[in-house]
Structures are given as structure tokens and as C-alpha cells.
Amino acid sequence: MTDSQGTSEAVEEKRGFEAEVAKLLKLMVHSVYSEREIFLRELISNASDACDKLRYEALTQPELIKDSGDFTVEIIADKKAGTLTVRDNGIGMGHDDLISNLGTIARSGTEGFMDQFTGDAQKDVQLIGQFGVGFYSVFMVSDDVVVTSRRAGDDEAWQWRSDGEGSYTMRPADADSVRGTEIILHLKEDAKEYLEQIRLQTIIKTYSDHIALPISLAVVGSDDEKTEEPLIANEGSALWTRTKSEITEEQYTEFYRHTGHAYDEPAHTIHYKAEGMQEYSVLLFVPSQRPMNLFENRKSPVKLYVKRVFITDETQEMLPGWLRFMHGIIDSEDLPLNISREMLQNNPVLARISKGVTNKILSEFEKLASKDTEKYEALWENFGAVIKEGLYEDSDRRDALLKISMFRSTGVEGWTTLSDYVSRMKEGQDKIYYVTGADEVSVRKSPQLEGFKAKGIEVLLLSDTVDDFWMQMVTEFDGKAFQSITRGAADLSGIDSSDTAKDTADKVPDSTLTVLTTLIKEQLGDRVSDVRASDRLVETAVCLVADEGGMDIHLERMLKANSQFDGLSKRALEINPSHSLVKAMAERASGDGAIAALSEQVELLYDQARILEGETPDDPAAFAARMSVIMSGSIV
Numbered sequence: 340m341t342d343s344q345g346t347s348e349a350v351e352e353k354r355g356f357e358a359e360v361a362k363l364l365k366l367m368v369h370s371v372y373s374e375r376e377i378f379l380r381e382l383i384s385n386a387s388d389a390c391d392k393l394r395y396e397a398l399t400q401p402e403l404i405k406d407s408g409d410f411t412v413e414i415i416a417d418k419k420a421g422t423l424t425v426r427d428n429g430i431g432m433g434h435d436d437l438i439s440n441l442g443t444i445a446r447s448g449t450e451g452f453m454d455q456f457t458g459d460a461q462k463d464v465q466l467i468g469q470f471g472v473g474f475y476s477v478f479m480v481s482d483d484v485v486v487t488s489r490r491a492g493d494d495e496a497w498q499w500r501s502d503g504e505g506s507y508t509m510r511p512a513d514a515d516s517v518r519g520t521e522i523i524l525h526l527k528e529d530a531k532e533y534l535e536q537i538r539l540q541t542i543i544k545t546y547s548d549h550i551a552l553p554i555s556l557a558v559v560g561s562d563d564e565k566t567e568e569p570l571i572a573n574e575g576s577a578l579w580t581r582t583k584s585e586i587t588e589e590q591y592t593e594f595y596r597h598t599g600h601a602y603d604e605p606a607h608t609i610h611y612k613a614e615g616m617q618e619y620s621v622l623l624f625v626p627s628q629r630p631m632n633l634f635e636n637r638k639s640p641v642k643l644y645v646k647r648v649f650i651t652d653e654t655q656e657m658l659p660g661w662l663r664f665m666h667g668i669i670d671s672e673d674l675p676l677n678i679s680r681e682m683l684q685n686n687p688v689l690a691r692i693s694k695g696v697t698n699k700i701l702s703e704f705e706k707l708a709s710k711d712t713e714k715y716e717a718l719w720e721n722f723g724a725v726i727k728e729g730l731y732e733d734s735d736r737r738d739a740l741l742k743i744s745m746f747r748s749t750g751v752e753g754w755t756t757l758s759d760y761v762s763r764m765k766e767g768q769d770k771i772y773y774v775t776g777a778d779e780v781s782v783r784k785s786p787q788l789e790g791f792k793a794k795g796i797e798v799l800l801l802s803d804t805v806d807d808f809w810m811q812m813v814t815e816f817d818g819k820a821f822q823s824i825t826r827g828a829a830d831l832s833g834i835d836s837s838d839t840a841k842d843t844a845d846k847v848p849d850s851t852l853t854v855l856t857t858l859i860k861e862q863l864g865d866r867v868s869d870v871r872a873s874d875r876l877v878e879t880a881v882c883l884v885a886d887e888g889g890m891d892i893h894l895e896r897m898l899k900a901n902s903q904f905d906g907l908s909k910r911a912l913e914i915n916p917s918h919s920l921v922k923a924m925a926e927r928a929s930g931d932g933a934i935a936a937l938s939e940q941v942e943l944l945y946d947q948a949r950i951l952e953g954e955t956p957d958d959p960a961a962f963a964a965r966m967s968v969i970m971s972g973s974i975v
């Protein structure tokens with residue numbers, strides 16, 4: 340390739356980095372990253388991806404690799420010049436590619452990305468990794484970076500150069516440049532260690548041993564003028580083809596980081612070879628951290644290979660959306676090598692592989708849940724909300740998914756499974772009770788829980804958005820129906836409880852209560868579907884409950900917030916017959932002029948129930964006026 344210093348009078352174009360990149364660069368250069376050496380891993384990783392991409396394109400356009408079909412990554416340390424060069428003969432980048440790839444942060448989910456920097460080097464490095472800004476790490480070790488590239492099939496080559504200080508230049512480069520990309524780093528004074536053979540060899544071995552291409556390393560320009568022959572610094576075979584016993588944890592971790600653009604450790608690794616009807620190898624990982632764009636994109640990032648040749652990471656067909664947090668590769672022996680990405684859609688071989696791998700993952704999760712509960716709970720904590728999407732959309736696997744689903748509950752600290760819940764059910768209890776809400780803290784405070792708690796009846800606490808949706812599809816587990824405690828009438832009288840004595844004491848007699856409920860019904864009219872005594876309240880005076888056939892309160896509110904729905908449907912107002920306020924109102928309700936005397940109280944009671952549901956009072960101004968009257972009266 341061209342000597343980066345050599346080109347001269349060619350037209351040079353100066354461009355500013357996208358604002359986000361400039362900010363990021365500043366952060367990278369001025370933060371103290373403990374592992375500066377990762378820049379080399381990033382460059383090798385990109386070089387290897389570039390070769391994978393060209394190898395794929397050449398399947399249908401063999402002329403692209405007519406100059407050479409052997410893919411390599413070369414690393415040259417020049418001690419005299421103080422430069423480190425990383426060169427690949429992969430796909431290369433054209434003029435526009437250089438600008439969009441090395442001048443912007445082009446990944447999805449980058450909105451608000453910069454705001455998330457904490458100043459804590461460890462966490463920030465992870466952020467950088469997640470958003471695929473790996474290339475920019477070169478500015479930790481270099482203040483003059485020259486990228487020369489020719490895209491396979493193009494006649495022209497381009498040179499990109501920057502000191503990482505906010506701008507870069509573009510100029511045409513020697514058109515005879517060899518296909519691919521060459522990156523020359525003029526190393527900073529304090530980064531000269533990256534010219535040492537041993538140091539470089541160790542870095543390559545540590546981070547890039549799994550790369551399935553030979554990485555050659557040459558150190559030139561030593562004082563003693565001795566030029567060593569380039570050596571191959573990595574194993575050079577696809578990691579998933581090696582036997583498990585020969586692969587170290589570190590190698591798995593580095594492979595995971597490479598394929599997943601990740602910086603954390605894999606929480607769980609699944610590596611196997613399927614033989615029989617379909618032959619394929621699988622190396623998949625569960626991350627230990629939740630990627631930030633998990634809910635923005637439902638596409639599985641798993642990479643498809645055919646006989647060791649990378650095909651795509653862009654197909655929907657690899658794994659279902661509810662497993663989209665899994666990273667890694669699937670390598671098929673049966674698909675034809677010249678398969679185009681379009682042909683992958685609805686491809687029966689791929690569908691069978693996907694089915695087999697999905698079932699295997701499910702059984703691995705089941706195994707993990709029983710063998711290493713702690714590890715499984717951590718996995719669930721991160722990805723349970725995604726896995727539960729499967730309960731909604733994957734009817735074939737619903738039962739298997741219910742088995743491995745974990746829940747928060749009023750009955751235990753930490754997580755519980757449904758079978759454990761069922762095993763703790765009370766005598767006479769035939770339903771699995773649950774409540775949904777926006778977050779665990781507010782769900783735990785639901786007034787509707789009170790009666791259940793008092794009777795020691797366990798209730799599942801669901802606070803993921805998806806919970807309201809799958810609960811519409813799933814009716815039962817182990818023959819026990821699911822029942823929302825904020826919907827329908829709750830008759831807890833048949834359930835054996837140690838506390839029944841307290842149950843009947845202190846209640847307003849039914850006949851008196853009926854007078855009050857009739858009065859309230861009359862006043863609230865259409866605003867409620869019913870007014871009735873509640874079995875589920877202990878401390879609180881009132882609550883709202885959806886009708887049995889209606890939509891759960893939380894779901895309805897969520898849909899309304901997203902404007903998919905207008906107007907909340909009517910709900911029943913339940914009142915607590917043991918509450919002092921209800922008792923006082925009930926007494927007054929049978930007296931003369933009760934309607935007029937209690938009308939303000941009834942309005943406030945109703946508003947209170949709405950506020951407890953996280954809603955605003957029916958008429959906020961009237962509510963404030965009523966409160967003011969009451970507050971003035973209470974000042975002594």
C-alpha cells in the first residue's frame with residue numbers, strides 16, 4: 340500500500356467529526372483506561388469481520404477476490420518509525436464508507452448514549468463496547484492515525500487521517516493499493532510498548548486467538564537491524580470447531596466479546612454440535628449484562644455461518660425475538676454456501692435449525708435453573724422480561740416457558756417458580772393470584788393486596804410491561820387458573836386462613852352497608868360499574884377493581900398512555916367494611932338528608948381510589964376545593 344506520508348498534491352478534504360464522536364474522543368483520550376491494549380483487539384476484530392464480509396460477497400462475485408483468495412491480517416511494528424500497522428485484505432471501505440464508519444457513531448440505540456458516561460472507567464469502557472465505537476480506541480495510543488482503504492471491486496483508494504482532535508482529512512490514495520484496509524498508528528511516546536514483539540504476541544494470544552484467520556506479526560527497524568521473519572501469532576481456526584476440552588474460559592470470553600461487540604463476561608455458554616437430520620455447530624452465549632438497546636430491536640444478533648463461512652447477522656430467522664439477548668454463532672453444514680440472504684427467509688433448513696437450537700436453549704435454561712439457581716436467577720433478572728415475550732407469542736413453547744419463568748411474590752423473598760407457588764397454596768385456594776403494575780415498589784403497595792396478605796394468601800407481583808400482555812394469553816398453570824387481584828370479585832372466604840377470627844369482627848353489618856353502597860352508587864352513577872363491600876381491603880378504605888371480563892387496570896392505563904385506547908372502562912368501587920371512615924359513613928347513611936350530607940365524602944372517596952391507582956382525580960379543581968374545606972376544618 341501507499342506510504343501514508345508519500346502522497347502530496349492530491350486534493351485534501353477536511354471534515355469535522357460528528358459532535359458525538361468528538362465528545363467521545365475527548366473522553367477516550369483523557370480518561371485513564373486500565374486496558375489501553377484493547378485497541379489492538381478492536382482493530383483485529385474489524386479486520387477479521389472485513390475478511391468475513393468479503394468472503395461472503397465473493398461467493399456470488401468471485402472476481403472480487405481474483406487478486407487473492409487467502410485472507411490474512413498482518414501486524415507490522417516498525418520500531419524506527421514508531422508506527423504500528425494493522426493491514427487486512429478484506430472488504431475495504433470506499434470514500435463514503437470511511438466517512439460514515441469512521442466519522443460517526445452509526446449504531447442503533449445511541450440516542451442519549453453520551454449522557455450515560457459516568458466517569459467510572461470500568462463502566463464507560465463497557466458502554467463504549469456496547470455501542471461499537473471500538474475503532475476510536477486507537478486514539479488512546481496514537482495521535483496520528485492514517486487509514487488507507489480500497490473497497491473490493493473499486494478502482495479508487497482513499498486515505499483517512501486524523502489526530503483525534505475533532506476533525507479528519509480525506510484524500511485519494513494510490514489506486515494500486517492492495518485491496519482492503521491498512522491502518523497506521525503513529526504511537527504516542529507513552530505507548531511505545533506496543534512495538535515490542537513479546538507484548539504484541541501476548542496481546543494477540545489473549546484477545547484474538549479465536550480469530551479464524553492467520554494473524555501474522557512482524558517487528559522491523561530494531562536497533563540491531565535484525566529483521567525477524569513474520570510469525571503467525573494465533574491459532575487461526577474457528578473456535579467452535581475445536582473440542583470443548585481444548586478451549587479455555589478466556590478464549591470463550593474473547594470470542595464472545597468479538598462476536599457480540601461486548602465487554603462483559605458471558606454469563607452462560609452453550610457449545611455443541613448437532614448431528615442427525617441437520618448437522619450444525621452452535622456456540623452461543625448469554626451476556627452477564629443487559630445490553631441497552633434490548634427493547635429497541637427485536638432482531639437476534641446471532642451470526643449464521645455455512646461451513647465456516649460467515650453469511651449474515653441480519654436474518655430474523657435465526658432465533659425467536661424472545662431470545663434476542665443471546666449472542667454467538669450457528670454454523671450449518673447443510674445449507675448451500677452460495678445461499679443469498681434473501682433465500683434465508685422461510686428457509687426450511689434454517690427453520691429446523693432454529694427450532695432445534697431454541698429447544699436446546701430452553702432445556703439448558705431448565706437445567707441451569709435446577710442446578711445453579713443463583714446463576715439462573717441472575718440471568719432471569721437481566722432477561723426474564725424478554726423471555727416472557729415468548730409466553731405471549733410462542734404458543735408451542737408456552738408450557739416449557741412457564742416452567743422456567745421466575746416471579747416476585749408476597750410469599751417469599753427473592754424469586755419463585757410457579758410450581759413452588761402452587762406447592763405453597765392454601766387449603767381451598769384454587770387460583771394463582773397476581774397483580775400487575777409499573778414497578779415492583781408500587782405493586783407491593785397495591786391496596787388490593789391487603790386482604791390477601793392478611794389471610795396469608797400469596798400473590799405474584801408482576802411489574803414488566805410484557806406481563807399484562809402474556810397474562811391475556813395464558814390462562815392456567817398446572818390446572819390452576821391465573822386470577823388478577825385487581826379484576827373481578829374476590830371471594831376469599833373459602834380459603835383456609837389462620838386469621839378468620841379477625842375477619843368477621845368489627846365489620847359494618849351487611850344491612851347498614853347496603854344502604855351506604857346504594858347511596859354511593861346513586862351519586863357516582865355512570866362513573867363506576869358497581870359499588871360493593873370488599874374482601875381484599877384491610878388498611879385502606881376503598882379501591883377500584885376491573886370487571887371480570889374486562890381488561891386489567893394496569894394494562895388499560897398503559898394502552899391509554901400509548902394512545903391505543905381512549906377512555907378507561909368503568910370499574911367497580913370496593914369499600915372496606917372494617918374501615919372507620921366507611922363505618923362512620925354507613926352510620927350516617929341511614930339518617931335523614933344522608934345524600935346531601937355525604938356527597939362530598941363520596942366524591943373524595945372515589946378520588947382517593949383513583950389516586951391509589953396512580954390516576955388523577957376526576958375533577959382536580961373540585962378535589963382541591965374539597966380538600967381545602969376539610970383541611971381548614973381540621974386546623975385547631
Ligand code: ADP
Pocket residue numbers: 381385386389427429430431432440441470471472473474475519520600
Ligand atoms: P464496530 O466494529 O463495532 O461496528 P468500529 O468503530 O470498530 O465499530 O468500526 C466501525 C465500522 O467501520 C465497522 O462496522 C466497519 O463497517 C468499518 N470498519 C472498521 N474497520 C474496518 C476494516 N478494517 N475494514 C473494513 N471496514 C472496517
